[in-house]
Amino acid sequence: MAFYLWFFFLILQILNHSAICTTLKTNFYSETCPKAEVIVKEVMKKAMRKEARSIASVMRLQFHDCFVNGCDASLLLDDTPNMLGEKLALSNIDSLRSYDVVDEVKEALEKACPGVVSCADLLVIAARDAVVLSGGPYWEVKLGRLDSLTASQEDSNKIMPSPRSNATYLIDLFSRFNLSVQDLVALSGSHSIGKGRCFSIVFRLYNQSGSGRPDPAIEPSFREKLDKLCPLGGDGNVTGDLDATPEIFDNQYFKDLVNGRGFLNSDQTLFTYPITREYVRVFSINQESFFKAFAQGMIKMGDLQSGRPGEIRRNCRVVNSHRPRVEVLFETSKRKE
């Protein structure tokens, strides 16, 4: 009996040591870096005091990381002479921001527990904290991800959705990641915090679907407001609030959609299309159901993995110094011992 148990645990150990297939779990760092989550939260709090929007910007990074070859911090790699990273991809250039906050979190983590907490896990913890610090729900995050050894601008360009997307396109895209219609609508509720650029909405203000007309789904007085903020031929980098309460994580975003006051086309489309509309309506009147579905969606999105080998980066912007691949693999399995 004892032998069988021993053998069973041996097999478990071997499975657990594979660098390819990491099992995510809560409290992953309870022994190797017990303060990890407290450290992330403190730096995020500090960032919020400095600039409220920055925590929304950091939260967005989880989405742009996880959809492109899994949650592996590939997004955070700077370009190198032989690798075009994801930071300058279509959906990210002049748009993703607050990488400096990520650097600060990583520095604090490295100081407390050098070489232990991955940048991919950092993003997932920080995204949860951004939601909590803005008044949204708390959930336990599953951890144990490895950081990628490479990034792909091409993959990001192919995958990340345009703000022009309609609901059918988004439903299809999310389903390719095993995310349901409810997940899509709930996760879009992340736009309860943060801002977007005029560049992302001018087409719907002046030439929706090449019609030469504005998107008819925009409520007229809201459209007037947006026209003033984003005049035709104006500065595309000017920003507007994604919902009426851009520093509070609440269900105002869904109330806005019901009233034709969504900022992005990809937001308003969720109320225009019948399949997504019911979810918008429910979330707009029941904040608790939104919070629950949102946490569920974030956990599912956080489960996406590439299955490729990885490492614990020391600096989120660059892979660790070049060593033969065998050593990299060795190090990733060693950390679990």
Ligand code: HEM
């Ligand atoms: C459903 C498909 C989605 C589309 C098409 C989309 C698109 C966009 C766009 C165009 C912006 C404004 C960027 C700019 O104008 O520079 C934005 C902002 C934002 N997105 Fe999304 N998004 C989607 C889903 C998500 C998800 C799933 C999350 C996170 C869980 C997220 C989090 C955010 C946040 C927090 C901001 C504000 C960032 C800031 O203020 O810096 N988005 N999104």
Ligand SMILES: *[C@@H]1O[C@H](CO)[C@@H](O)[C@H](O)[C@H]1NC(C)=O
């Ligand atoms: C939705 O968008 C896709 C991709 O851009 C397009 O092919 C499709 O025709 C659109 N659907 C509708 C109903 O407009």
Ligand SMILES: *[C@@H]1O[C@H](CO)[C@@H](O)[C@H](O)[C@H]1NC(C)=O
């Ligand atoms: C979606 O689920 C299927 C069946 O469980 C699985 O084979 C597939 O790898 C999953 N896809 C993603 C992107 O996780």
Ligand SMILES: *[C@@H]1O[C@H](CO)[C@@H](O)[C@H](O)[C@H]1NC(C)=O
């Ligand atoms: C609107 O878009 C269509 C198709 O993309 C284009 O042919 C047309 O010139 C645009 N009109 C204006 C006023 O920009």
Ligand SMILES: *[C@@H]1O[C@H](CO)[C@@H](O)[C@H](O)[C@H]1NC(C)=O
């Ligand atoms: C926004 O600003 C960046 C750099 O400051 C510039 O390169 C870019 O062209 C601007 N984008 C738009 C849409 O105006």
